Structures are given as structure tokens and as C-alpha cells.
Amino acid sequence: MKVAFFGFGSCEGCRYRVVNELHKLAGESGIEIVREPLLGLSADTEYDVAVIEGSVSTRDIEEVKKIREKAKLVVALGSCALLGETSTLGYRLGLRIEEYVKDGYADAVPVHQVIKVDSYVRGCPASVDELVRLLKTLVAGFPPLRYERRFDYERAADLVLDDGFLKLDTGKCIVCGRCVDLCAQLDVHALTQAYRGFRVIVTTPAQLPFVEAGCIRCGLCAAYCPVSALRYRSDVEGALELAKRGGKAVIERLALEVTAEALRVKPGQVVSLLRELGFSEVEVVDPLALAAGLGGLIPFSSAEERWIRQKFPEAASFVKPHMKLAAGEDTVVISACAARKEDHTPTITAHELVEIAKWSRIVLEDLPDEPLSAISASGVKVAAGPEECKAAIESFMKEPSGTLILQICPGGCAQGSGMPYRLLSQR
Ligand code: SF4
Ligand code: SF4
CATH class of the missing domain: 3.40.50.700 (NADH:ubiquinone oxidoreductase-like, 20kDa subunit)
Structure with missing residues (x-):
């Protein structure tokens, strides 16, 4: 044959x-x-x-x-x-x-x-x-x-859950189950499967709004959904508008590095890319350096803050507010973490910046490699992933000392929701 x-x-x-x-x-x-x-x-x-x-x-x-x-x-x-x-x-x-x-x-x-x-x-x-x-x-x-x-069967009605941060469209879902597994890995369980046979859909328990179902708005499910049935809010249009008007870009160091890796250029060339897109000022920040010396348990983003509140209410007195980047009105934030979209609009992820770069037709290798100043984040400990976070919180409650940053995504922010897909699939 x-x-x-x-x-x-x-x-x-x-x-x-x-x-x-x-x-x-x-x-x-x-x-x-x-x-x-x-x-x-x-x-x-x-x-x-x-x-x-x-x-x-x-x-x-x-x-x-x-x-x-x-x-x-x-x-x-x-x-x-x-x-x-x-x-x-x-x-x-x-x-x-x-x-x-x-x-x-x-x-x-x-x-x-x-x-x-x-x-x-x-x-x-x-x-x-x-x-x-x-x-x-x-x-x-x-x-x-x-x-x-x-x-082959038409579903009677496709379910759409949209809370402005996360959107699930079951009409696009291929029921691969990745999002359900990922959410369970975080010990959150905000997503589940409902019905049987060809009627199976992915949804929240009882089709509750995401946050009521326990969603911590980490965005991880959207990052790994292979067909965009789950998506986090896109601020790309707002960011490009702001660039045209000569606004400011605040980019996290990790976002800068992973964007450079995904585009196969140097981090300094990503700064030049942002200027080429129209931003009049580009500031590189490291949230870990901002936290140095603060002491206590510091959630990396609003997602970790929600997670600690759910899992460790008894740790409340040790927990500081989550780390926010200072960003004014005419500023776009660029982060490796989709949860930062909760703090500021417009915020785009490193993944979205990579997509913008690809479609911009800017010749990346010709961009100058702008010198970057060194940022030190010494004295800060990081717990990455749910298991490490749990162990670190329990030990901190017994012996509180120093500054402990909590990153809930399995593998930490380097495998978080705002990472470029090429890198996510390799890690
Ligand atoms: S955003 Fe995070 S917590 Fe919410 S459903 Fe997706 S994986 Fe679960
Ligand atoms: S990851 Fe996307 S396609 Fe897979 S089950 Fe979840 S929503 Fe459906």
C-alpha cells in the first residue's frame, strides 16, 4: 500500500x-x-x-x-x-x-x-x-x-468566559487538557473538564467567573494553550499607540533578556528596537533589585499574592504587597509575567514584544547594541514553583529573616506566562 x-x-x-x-x-x-x-x-x-x-x-x-x-x-x-x-x-x-x-x-x-x-x-x-x-x-x-x-458534531452552544484578564472560548478548544493540568500543578484547580463524550468542554467549576473559581490570574494556561482558546488580555494596540506618541517603555531585565534570546539579538539591541518603535525613553528595571533590603515574604506579582492568600492565610503578617513597577500614564510596561497586566495598562509581555518585533519589519541585526548598566539584586532569595514556595513559606514562618521573593510558576518566571513561545517550548 x-x-x-x-x-x-x-x-x-x-x-x-x-x-x-x-x-x-x-x-x-x-x-x-x-x-x-x-x-x-x-x-x-x-x-x-x-x-x-x-x-x-x-x-x-x-x-x-x-x-x-x-x-x-x-x-x-x-x-x-x-x-x-x-x-x-x-x-x-x-x-x-x-x-x-x-x-x-x-x-x-x-x-x-x-x-x-x-x-x-x-x-x-x-x-x-x-x-x-x-x-x-x-x-x-x-x-x-x-x-x-x-x-464532526456541532456543539449546541460554545461557552465563552471572559473577565477582562483571561478569556476562554470553548469553540476553539481542542480539549487537550494542558491548561487543566497546569492549573492543577499550581494547586489552584480553577479549570476542569465538564460533560462526557463529544460534549466534553474545559471550563471553570460550575462555570463560575475565573477569580470566583480560585483563578490567581497567572496567565500560565493562556501561555501554553496551543490554539489560543485561552488568551490573556492584549495591550499591544495601546502599546504601539503610545510608542507612536513617543511615550516611555519600562522593561524588566528578564523580559529584555528573553526577548533578546528569542529574537537572537543582544539585550542592548532590544533597547534600540524599542526606540526604533518610537519610545522616547527606555528604562530597564529588575524587580528583584527593587526588593533588596525590604525584608519579608514578597509576592513577585498579584498572582503570587492571591495564591498565598488562598493557601497560607496564616502567613499574612509576613507577606508584603506584591512588587509593582513604577509606571506613569504615558508608559508601557514590558514584563515576562502576564500578571503584571493587572497593575498597569498598557502592559505587554516579552512574548508580545517578540511578535511585535517580527511583524515590524525592522532589521534587528542592524540595530545598535546599547550599553546597559549593571543592576545588582544581591541578598534576595527566590523560591520558584509551588513546591519551593510552600516549603520556603513554612520555613520563613518558623524563622523569619531576609527577603524572600515568591514566584509561583513551575520553574519560576523563566517559564512564566509572558515568555516567548519558542523559549517556553524549549524549557
Ligand atoms: S490564569 Fe493561572 S490560575 Fe487562572 S485558570 Fe489559568 S492557570 Fe489557573
Ligand atoms: S490548553 Fe487550550 S486547547 Fe487545551 S484544553 Fe485548555 S483551552 Fe482547550
């Missing part, structure tokens, strides 16, 4: 995974891969089964129809092919990317809305074992199974 792989609107992660695990297919007699551009096999050829990854946008329709005509069977591989999701990621920041749309990439839809699909392999990324099982079934001469039919 000759199998051909095709990729459309997707990150290609499913096919990379398949390619990396081809040995599982190679061992199966009767399966021959005749087309997979990732392996250098891209010639026009005959095939029995077409495996299609990715959603279909306007410009792909004719090609997909031709594949259908040639193939005896068509398999839709992965969540994008099933749901048409990834091609909509360009809208993550609320920006409509006109050129992208003009090029015909609008209206990404699942494969089955354009051609007849004989079987599905679910997942983001798709399950290789499921694909192997399916191809074995076909080689053995059995009819294809439609593993994942639940997404």
Missing part, C-alpha cells in the same frame, strides 16, 4: 513526529511511503492513501481536491486537519494580518469541509501509534475506522 503525506496549514509538528518514528511504519510489511517532502520525497507519484496534515485555506482547495481524486483513501492527520485551528493563530494578538489574508490564507477549515475524509488520526501532535494502527488495518484489507468523530 503506497502512502503519501501532504502538509497544509499547520506547524508540521505531526509529520515531523511521524518522520522521527518511521521505524514503526518501516517494520510493517505492505506499507510504502512514496511521498513525504520532509524526507525529500516530493515527486508527483501514484498512491493509495493520502495522509493530509493541516487545515485547508482558500488557496489550497484545488490541490486538496486533486489529492482526493487520486487517492483511494484520505486520512486527516492531527488537530489542524480535524479542526482547522492552527491557521488562525495569526490572530492571537488581535491583529488582522492583511497580507496574509490577501495571499489566500483566509478561512482555514478542516479537511472534511472540503473533501470526503475516510479516517481521522487525532491529537496535537497526532498519535503515531494511532496512525500505525490505522494503516495496518487498511493493509489487512479492513475498512477504515473513523477514530475521531466527535469533532
Whole structure:
């Protein structure tokens, strides 16, 4: 049986995974891969089964129809092919990317809305074992199974929870469960799954507003949601307006460093980038240095402050107010932590700054490397992640001394909600 792989609107992660695990297919007699551009096999050829990854946008329709005509069977591989999701990621920041749309990439839809699909392999990324099982079934001469039919059904009503900081749109959710797991890792449990079978949705317990459900507004779930079904508030438009008017940018040192790492430039060039965007003044601050010498338990942001209040009410007398960056009216704050959006508007995350840089068409490597002054944060201890925070608070209550900064995200702020996605996926 000759199998051909095709990729459309997707990150290609499913096919990379398949390619990396081809040995599982190679061992199966009767399966021959005749087309997979990732392996250098891209010639026009005959095939029995077409495996299609990715959603279909306007410009792909004719090609997909031709594949259908040639193939005896068509398999839709992965969540994008099933749901048409990834091609909509360009809208993550609320920006409509006109050129992208003009090029015909609008209206990404699942494969089955354009051609007849004989079987599905679910997942983001798709399950290789499921694909192997399916191809074995076909080689053995059995009819294809439609593993994942639940997404063919229209839900009666999609739930949208939006409190101005966090927005959950179950219409976009692929029910991967990452957000539920992450929230549980924080010991918060503000997200859960409800209903059964194809009706399963992710929601808050009893569909309560987020904060009433215990949400500490860390933004971590939004940072890791693969399809933007969960999003934190975007202040990108306000920040760019302010830049145009020559406002000021206050950027945290960590945000500066991770933006530089994600863009593959030096931190001083990120300062130049901000000036190039229009900011008349750029101030680099380190919240840890601001806390030096204050003494006590200091929540890094409003998220940690909420978390301590929920988990350790008995520690109230040791807890100082969370660290806020001084920012006036015409100032944008740039942080590695989405929770800072609670303190000031506009606040953008390092992730959002990376996206702005990408779309700005500024040639980054040509930007001057501005010298940065050294900032010292000595004498400050940091507890990172829920387990370390719990242990550190308990020990501080027994023996209060020094300054202890609490960062609730597992791995600390370096893996927090405002981090650029490229770095988050590597860490
Ligand atoms: S923002 Fe944080 S606390 Fe709130 S639902 Fe998401 S992960 Fe849970
Ligand atoms: S991370 Fe996003 S896609 Fe996955 S279950 Fe949560 S809301 Fe749905």
C-alpha cells in the first residue's frame, strides 16, 4: 500500500513526529511511503492513501481536491486537519494580518469541509501509534475506522468566559487538557473538564467567573494553550499607540533578556528596537533589585499574592504587597509575567514584544547594541514553583529573616506566562 503525506496549514509538528518514528511504519510489511517532502520525497507519484496534515485555506482547495481524486483513501492527520485551528493563530494578538489574508490564507477549515475524509488520526501532535494502527488495518484489507468523530458534531452552544484578564472560548478548544493540568500543578484547580463524550468542554467549576473559581490570574494556561482558546488580555494596540506618541517603555531585565534570546539579538539591541518603535525613553528595571533590603515574604506579582492568600492565610503578617513597577500614564510596561497586566495598562509581555518585533519589519541585526548598566539584586532569595514556595513559606514562618521573593510558576518566571513561545517550548 503506497502512502503519501501532504502538509497544509499547520506547524508540521505531526509529520515531523511521524518522520522521527518511521521505524514503526518501516517494520510493517505492505506499507510504502512514496511521498513525504520532509524526507525529500516530493515527486508527483501514484498512491493509495493520502495522509493530509493541516487545515485547508482558500488557496489550497484545488490541490486538496486533486489529492482526493487520486487517492483511494484520505486520512486527516492531527488537530489542524480535524479542526482547522492552527491557521488562525495569526490572530492571537488581535491583529488582522492583511497580507496574509490577501495571499489566500483566509478561512482555514478542516479537511472534511472540503473533501470526503475516510479516517481521522487525532491529537496535537497526532498519535503515531494511532496512525500505525490505522494503516495496518487498511493493509489487512479492513475498512477504515473513523477514530475521531466527535469533532464532526456541532456543539449546541460554545461557552465563552471572559473577565477582562483571561478569556476562554470553548469553540476553539481542542480539549487537550494542558491548561487543566497546569492549573492543577499550581494547586489552584480553577479549570476542569465538564460533560462526557463529544460534549466534553474545559471550563471553570460550575462555570463560575475565573477569580470566583480560585483563578490567581497567572496567565500560565493562556501561555501554553496551543490554539489560543485561552488568551490573556492584549495591550499591544495601546502599546504601539503610545510608542507612536513617543511615550516611555519600562522593561524588566528578564523580559529584555528573553526577548533578546528569542529574537537572537543582544539585550542592548532590544533597547534600540524599542526606540526604533518610537519610545522616547527606555528604562530597564529588575524587580528583584527593587526588593533588596525590604525584608519579608514578597509576592513577585498579584498572582503570587492571591495564591498565598488562598493557601497560607496564616502567613499574612509576613507577606508584603506584591512588587509593582513604577509606571506613569504615558508608559508601557514590558514584563515576562502576564500578571503584571493587572497593575498597569498598557502592559505587554516579552512574548508580545517578540511578535511585535517580527511583524515590524525592522532589521534587528542592524540595530545598535546599547550599553546597559549593571543592576545588582544581591541578598534576595527566590523560591520558584509551588513546591519551593510552600516549603520556603513554612520555613520563613518558623524563622523569619531576609527577603524572600515568591514566584509561583513551575520553574519560576523563566517559564512564566509572558515568555516567548519558542523559549517556553524549549524549557
Ligand atoms: S490564569 Fe493561572 S490560575 Fe487562572 S485558570 Fe489559568 S492557570 Fe489557573
Ligand atoms: S490548553 Fe487550550 S486547547 Fe487545551 S484544553 Fe485548555 S483551552 Fe482547550
